[in-house]
Amino acid sequence: MATLAELAVVVDAAARDARPIAQLTASHPDLGFEDAYAIQAMSVRRRLDRGEKRIGVKMGLTSRAKMIQVGVDEVIWGRLTDAMLLEEGASLSKSRYVHPRVEPEVAFLMKKPLSGVVTAVQAMDAVAAVAPAMEIIDSRYENFKFALSDVIADNSSSSGLVIGSWVSAETDIGNLGVVLSVDGTARQIGSTAAILGHPVRSLVAAARMVAQWGERLNAGDIVMAGGITAAHALSVGEYVQTDIEKLGRVAINVGK
Ligand code: 0L1
Ligand code: MG
Numbered sequence: 001m002a003t004l005a006e007l008a009v010v011v012d013a014a015a016r017d018a019r020p021i022a023q024l025t026a027s028h029p030d031l032g033f034e035d036a037y038a039i040q041a042m043s044v045r046r047r048l049d050r051g052e053k054r055i056g057v058k059m060g061l062t063s064r065a066k067m068i069q070v071g072v073d074e075v076i077w078g079r080l081t082d083a084m085l086l087e088e089g090a091s092l093s094k095s096r097y098v099h100p101r102v103e104p105e106v107a108f109l110m111k112k113p114l115s116g117v118v119t120a121v122q123a124m125d126a127v128a129a130v131a132p133a134m135e136i137i138d139s140r141y142e143n144f145k146f147a148l149s150d151v152i153a154d155n156s157s158s159s160g161l162v163i164g165s166w167v168s169a170e171t172d173i174g175n176l177g178v179v180l181s182v183d184g185t186a187r188q189i190g191s192t193a194a195i196l197g198h199p200v201r202s203l204v205a206a207a208r209m210v211a212q213w214g215e216r217l218n219a220g221d222i223v224m225a226g227g228i229t230a231a232h233a234l235s236v237g238e239y240v241q242t243d244i245e246k247l248g249r250v251a252i253n254v255g256k
Contacts, residue, residue, distance in 0.1 A: 072151075130167060
């Protein structure tokens, strides 16, 4: 049996080298969520030790569409670093990923620390701004297949994010229309209400879940609230855009 630290080396190397690996649960069927989050923390520590900077957290599996797409039913979280941040409107390099997918999200920018059990009002009071966003998810597991412990250990498939322009945190984000289009054709349609009924619930969950690991959301952090629709698998040459009513637009090109 490999130790948790050894498994962290495995998932970190797979992400760094964009190389698919077997599910950890294939060789470690008893890997629980707690161990999986410990692996995640150690693998992200390795990134930070290489010079990457922590910029916030992502919430995952926050919509029914996502839960059904991957066959699990728990909200999960992962850590974001500056190396994952893509410039709005720029090209991502598909060869840096194993099998990347993109999903429309809402991003929060924090202006105050937040941690532990908080209400929705307390959570929004800690938010400086909100923005339309897209997450690039990339499971490091072969065929994008995993058990929940696998994906948690793999930093909840976190691999990229692109943020549009920040708008006022006063904007009512509870039920805004969302369209993800590829080369001008709508491919996924949804509402921000798909995120746990209201995206602020994802922020409340983020504050609670990071606290379980002795962490907090800091002023300046980005919190990705979670996918609104099923994710779209990226192909080279595509132009992918998300439009969110009242929030605006965010786009990327997919390069080699
Ligand atoms: O909702 C998400 O950000 C996805 C988390 C992990 C599952 C996946 O890779 O699709
Ligand atoms: Mg996501």
